[in-house]
Amino acid sequence: MPKTPRNKRHAGHGVPSKVAVAGGSSVVQKQAVNDGSKGNDVRACLNSALAGLLMELPVFVCVLNSQGDIEYVNNRFDVFEGVSRDYRYRNDLVSLFPAGYEEHIAGLHAEDDFEAAKGVDLNFRHKDHTTHNYHVVKLRHRIDTGEIWYLIVGVDVTAHRQAEHSLRDHKSRLDYMVYHDPLTGLANRSLFYDRISKVLSRAEHTGDNFALVLIDLDRFKNVNDSLGHDAGDALLKIVAEVLSEELRETDSVARLGGDEFVVVLEGVRSISDVELVAGRILNRLALPTRLQGHEITSTASIGISFYPRDGDSIDQLLKHADIAMYRAKSAGKNRYEFFLKEMKTTLVDSLLLENELRRCIENEEMHLHYQPQIDLRTGRIVGLEALVRWQHAERGMISPMDFIPLAEDTGLIEPLGEWVLKHACERFQAWLMSGLNFGKIAVNLSTKQFRLRRFEQTVMSILMETRLAPQYLELEITESSAMENAEEAIHMLNCLSKLGLSLAIDDFGTGYSSLAYLRRFPINKLKIDRSFVNDIDEDGSDSAIAKSIIDLAHNLKLDVLAEGVEHLDQSHWLLSKGCNQVQGFYYSKPLPEAQLLALVNSDRAERDSAGVRLLL
């Protein structure tokens, strides 16, 4: 039942004479309306216009007297759902609003909770069933009698709030984009730095250890080059999922860029804790995965640094994890390495290294080692692979895995590659002249070297200069460099092949060859990458891949050589599957010339007019 109005006179019919609104200017002052002067007429006219305007404003207005009874309400209340027709005659605030609003408007009563200056946001449903957000303020006003009255004003701020929300959404989307990698959704470098600096401050405070684990995919470029960038992107997403699955929620994972990911493991108690995680990541990543219709296995190399043992700043820890990761790569990939002080090479070191490499090439201070390639059935040496060595005066032996990329980056690969080719041809010709025939001399070409303009002319000049007949020379290019811009590669291979030399595809199985191109390459040999030979005598996917490469080579009428043979069992297996040639530590490590000659002259070898046979 609606209450009988106590102030029926005012409710909804006019603005109370004693209320001043709008910054203190009098809207209605009844005494002034009847004084008969012209000015007063204008003021009366203005007041009545203002009263009409106030009544129709798209803002709700309600005036309460000092007892909290309603003195005035405007027409805006008409739009509210559930507000009955007699709302104008109710005399307290709660009954003015529809049922269910009591709690919402309780704040308007509670002097303490309701801050007049700030106001509150309340939701009201309109008769058209839409919900609107009103910003409601309650203003105190002392009227002429000295009593305190209240003016309650509610402005529909729905559109404004929606705009604010979408701005906030937009901002959080923007924040997300700024701090996350768009491809994988992982934290990006900025967020990683932010997180790790917090981890660092915590560790400084608590004295805890943490490990920084840097993960770099092996041969990721091959996936991009051979299967395309979409496949590369898909692989990166898979890696991100694997990392997220293999780690605890509290471990921070980020993609630093390219194929490089980083993980921070907090609360590490021992090295074996980290070994466990690194091992798990490697195992998961090495599982075969389907990528755009191809089944591929992608491995990773991991470098690990520890706080505080290996550094007390983010950059130092990252740098040391990076050095360890490179060590893992050069030690054969698909493995993890912990940073050790001995691995340390500073930027200055690598600059010095570049200068030294330049000087060393100019002064012809490099050496070649030769590794025999053996015919599996006869045991004969059918080739020697020339492998370059840099014996540094202070640093000791520097691996070609370290300086060939440096030579490629600095353009030094051209003089270095020429030196290797010329020296290898020269030595081979000298052995031939002395009656020693090893079949062929195989020389590795780096990707950049193979792409040099007029490279075939360089080869031709070296052959002429060293007087080596082309049939004794074999050039090896990796599968991935052959597949990178395959049409151009076919052109270069044809030019080289026309010189009369042989061509072999190195590291076969790691580069996702297209068979259509492979058929068009004028090559003579496939070399099975040693990663497939390691576990060849077990019945796993590696043996299946090795067997397929052997069959493929036979079908294409090519020779096939297995690299990295270290045990007799591997040789037996390869022979039983029809592989022709092998190379590996089981037969001989790469040897300097003097040791090679000692080997062929030892009782481990037999020399005849046709060449050399290893006795095993």
Ligand SMILES: Nc1nc2c(ncn2[C@@H]2O[C@H](COP(=O)(O)O[C@H]3[C@@H](O)[C@H](n4cnc5c(=O)[nH]c(N)nc54)O[C@@H]3COP(=O)(O)O)[C@@H](O)[C@H]2O)c(=O)[nH]1
């Ligand atoms: N562009 C050029 N690349 C070159 C040249 N010389 C070497 N290289 C490339 O550097 C990589 C590392 O070479 P290296 O350290 O010489 O390693 C070779 C062998 O020592 C190693 N190998 C051989 N048999 C085994 C074995 O049984 N087990 C085992 N763990 N390792 C073994 O393999 C390397 C030869 O590999 P490949 O060339 O694929 O036949 C290497 O990629 C070289 O190609 C150069 O002059 N130019």
